Amino acid sequence: MDSLILLIIIIVGILIFLTLLFSFIPVGLWITAYFSGVKIGLFTLIGMRLRKVIPSRIVRPMIKSTKAGINIDIDKLEAHYLAGGNVNTVVDALIAAQRANIELPFERATAIDLAGRNVLEAVQVSVNPKVIETPKVAAVAKDGIEVMTKARVTVRANIERLVGGAGEETIIARVGEGIVTTVGSSIDHKAVLENPDVISKNILDKGLDAGTAFEILSIDIADVDVGRNIGATLQTDQAEADKRIAQAKAEERRAMAVAKEQEMKAEVQSQRAKVVEAEAKVPLALADALKEGNLGAMDYYNMKNILADTSMRESISNVNKDDDNKN
Known part of the structure; x- marks a missing residue:
């Protein structure tokens, strides 16, 4: 009984070992490459695993290029993959260029791919504008x-x-x-x-x-x-702008005229105030002249008569003007 259990454990261990081995060493991919005419060693595939390169990303494009008659060094494909390039797209572009008789070296194709351009699309656009x-x-x-x-x-x-x-x-x-x-x-x-x-x-x-x-x-x-x-829109806009400028200038002149008029009115008011002030001083001056004897009583009454006659003439003149305006 103990020997049977031991045998089962050994068989399971062997199966686990083989599973891990074949998962690390892509034997199936190696067999596919071998029968496709691509000579590649198992140790080369193991080296890809150690360099963190997915073997299928290199081997399958290489099989494709070999079948198309394009010989590419596997080290160059691996170097392009490690540089961040798309190996499969580059190989497809090389095959398409060969079929269309377009000269496209591998180095130029990889340079185009690493530059961020789709090299396969570029070949297609070169063939089909x-x-x-x-x-x-x-x-x-x-x-x-x-x-x-x-x-x-x-x-x-x-x-x-x-x-x-x-x-x-x-x-x-x-x-x-x-x-x-x-x-x-x-x-x-x-x-x-x-x-x-x-x-x-x-x-x-x-x-x-x-x-x-x-x-x-x-x-x-x-x-x-x-x-x-x-053109018409620009002319219309220019005419509208000219009109606004002219209106602004006219408003400026009107404001200056109003200011000048107000200034003149203020000046007239000032002169009238001075006249009223001077007229207010006349009675005082007459009183002083009478008191000092510089003006006689008859002279004063003669002056009053003259003022009354002048006032009467102005009244008559105003009445005549009113009648003329009514006529």
């Missing part, structure tokens, strides 16, 4: 009419400039700048509507794909719409 549609670009012709233009840009990836070349955003920005320049130099918006291909020709002549990761094949104007009358 891509269409980039710009948003509506607003431009104003010389006659002040706004023209809304949308363009479709057909581009092909330039493998040699993928590393360090500008992306789609730069292409869209440059095409938009070319549209604005072309429309802005047109005499009127009708010329743009009649010949929209002029925009395409002018943009293509500028060589807008310089320094980018693409080669522009064609630029087609997809849509042209007439927008607002910017």
